[in-house]
Amino acid sequence: MIETQQRSIPSTFGASADADGLIYGPGSPLIDIKRACLRIAVSDASTLLTGETGTGKEVFARFIHNHSARKNRQFVPVNCGAIPETLLESELFGFVKGAFTGAIANRRGRVALAEGGTLFLDEIGELPLPLQVKLLRLLQERTYEPVGSSESLVANFRLVAATNKDLLREVKAGRFRRDLYYRLNVCPVRLPALRERPGDIATLFSHFWTRRGEVRPLDADVITRFQRYAWPGNVRELENLAERLSVCAEGSVIRSEDLDGALVSEDDLELPPSNIDLAPAAARRHARGGEISEATLSAATPSAFGRVVAFETLATEAGLEADGTLAPNVSAGDPHGLRLPIDMPKLFRDMEEALIRTALAQSGGSRKDAAALLGIRRTTLVEKLRRGSFDTTGL
Numbered sequence: 001m002i003e004t005q006q007r008s009i010p011s012t013f014g015a016s017a018d019a020d021g022l023i024y025g026p027g028s029p030l031i032d033i034k035r036a037c038l039r040i041a042v043s044d045a046s047t048l049l050t051g052e053t054g055t056g057k058e059v060f061a062r063f064i065h066n067h068s069a070r071k072n073r074q075f076v077p078v079n080c081g082a083i084p085e086t087l088l089e090s091e092l093f094g095f096v097k098g099a100f101t102g103a104i105a106n107r108r109g110r111v112a113l114a115e116g117g118t119l120f121l122d123e124i125g126e127l128p129l130p131l132q133v134k135l136l137r138l139l140q141e142r143t144y145e146p147v148g149s150s151e152s153l154v155a156n157f158r159l160v161a162a163t164n165k166d167l168l169r170e171v172k173a174g175r176f177r178r179d180l181y182y183r184l185n186v187c188p189v190r191l192p193a194l195r196e197r198p199g200d201i202a203t204l205f206s207h208f209w210t211r212r213g214e215v216r217p218l219d220a221d222v223i224t225r226f227q228r229y230a231w232p233g234n235v236r237e238l239e240n241l242a243e244r245l246s247v248c249a250e251g252s253v254i255r256s257e258d259l260d261g262a263l264v265s266e267d268d269l270e271l272p273p274s275n276i277d278l279a280p281a282a283a284r285r286h287a288r289g290g291e292i293s294e295a296t297l298s299a300a301t302p303s304a305f306g307r308v309v310a311f312e313t314l315a316t317e318a319g320l321e322a323d324g325t326l327a328p329n330v331s332a333g334d335p336h337g338l339r340l341p342i343d344m345p346k347l348f349r350d351m352e353e354a355l356i357r358t359a360l361a362q363s364g365g366s367r368k369d370a371a372a373l374l375g376i377r378r379t380t381l382v383e384k385l386r387r388g389s390f391d392t393t394g395l
Contacts, residue, residue, distance in 0.1 A: 020063055023207050025199040029192050033060070040187045041067035046139065048124075048184045049162040051191030054234030057162035058122060060191065065118040070158055073117030078110050081123035089131055090147045099148020111144060114157040124184065125165035125176060136180045159184075194231040194238065201226045204235060208242035216249075221256040229263045356384065 024030040040047055041064045049057040058077065065075045083091050090099075094109030111119060121127070127135065138144045139159065143152040161184050170176035194201065202223050209218075231237055241262055249258040355374060363369035367385075371378040 020066070022059070022063070023200070023204050024197070025203040028200050029197050030200070033189060033191065034063070036189060037064050038067055040064055040189070042069070043187075044068075044158050045186045046158075046184050047160045047187045047189060048167075049160065049189050049191060050167075051162075051164065052193050052232075052234055053164050054236030055191040055193060056235055057164075057191060058120065060189065061118070061120045061122075061160045061162060064160055065120075065158075068118070068158065070117050074114055075118045075120065076110050076114040076157075077120040077122060079122045081126035085128050085131075088128070089134070092131070093134070093144050093146050095147035096149045099146075103148065106146075109146065111138065111155050111157065112153070116156055117158070119157045119159050121159065121161045123163060124161040125163040125167055125170055129175070129177065132177045132180050136177065136183060139180075139183050194234040195229075198227045201231075201238065204238055205242055208239045209246070212242065212246045214242075214246050216252060216254055218254045219256060222254055222259065225256060225259055225263060352384070356381070 018024075020034070022030065022034060037060055047061075047064060049060055051057055061077075062075055065071060078092065080088065090107070090109065092109050092111055094107050094112055095103050096106050097103055121135075134144070138155060142155050144155055145152055167176055167181050167185075171178045171181050194204075205226065226238075233240070244262060245254055245258060251258070356370070359370035359373040360367070363373060367381050368378045371381040374381065
């Protein structure tokens with residue numbers, strides 16, 4: 001019992017929220033962001049919150065609203081990515097009776113509901129181009145027309161927008177209007193990913209943990225793993241993990257093994273069903289260091305690799321050189337010079353298998369690095385593995 005107490009920490013390891021309900025540790029970058037948001041709140045300037053999914057963009061949108069002169073009026077959130085494009089215009093601007101089939105009465109839109117308050121447009125990067133034009137006019141002229149109406153209404157609201165996209169890249173790709181981008185980007189605020197503020201992780205987890213009524217302590221190794229993890233889902237993922245551990249962990253102390261299967265990288269989330277371990281540590285280190293031959297790989301991991309088909313062997317079978325050119329004894333002008341017949345689909349599958357196996361081996365099993373070696377996107381490689389577009393038997 002004494003040993004357990006020495007190597008574990010209590011569940012209440014500094015969990016506290018400030019007066020605004022924001023949770024962060026000492027020296028957190030959120031301290032400066034909060035200070036900037038307080039300055040922004042006293043104005044009516046449009047604000048653009050950017051950051052990955054789960055970083056708390058709506059939390060800071062509400063923070064800005066609650067510290068503004070509009071705090072006693074409505075905060076109206078709209079998720080631009082969750083409402084069908086055909087309904088989004090009427091949701092934003094409302095409609096009049098008879099505007100379309102089913103419009104049996106006038107209805108106020110979100111802009112009208114936000115009168116005197118704050119309109120929060122989440123996932124603004126998903127807004128269709130036609131609506132971007134109307135939003136720009138709304139911001140410039142502060143007037144709008146409900147669907148089916150020719151009467152302009154005056155709007156009085158403060159706009160806060162949020163996105164997890166790179167809007168400037170969207171502008172360059174033609175998917176987002178440049179003039180609207182600059183209209184939104186008056187006061188930009190970037191929220192850091194959780195991995196960029198590891199000092200906040202323990203405090204945040206403790207808040208979620210105690211909010212569930214948990215008093216079980218956590219082994220010190222658990223916090224270490226928390227701080228080394230990339231948190232692709234950010235604060236939302238951390239909150240979900242607290243719930244998962246509370247429900248599923250059985251011991252009186254939360255230990256590192258309770259996290260097995262819970263903390264996974266984005267690559268691991270997309271592993272093929274075979275869950276391949278391509279090579280032991282020694283072979284992976286060798287692969288990362290530079291060239292690694294087929295013979296070395298086969299000798300190091302005969303059971304893991306099984307049959308490795310060399311690209312040179314496959315090329316020879318097709319009458320090609322290793323670099324893909326025709327072999328000397330094959331005439332480019334005489335297709336019958338090739339050693340036909342061949343099973344071309346199988347040949348291509350085997351060549352693809354050999355290349356993917358080699359790339360995965362040289363990258364130590366990293367799908368991201370293997371995709372770069374192959375000159376394809378990581379998602380393309382993952383799909384090939386998942387869909388079984390080549391034979392994984394023996395891997």
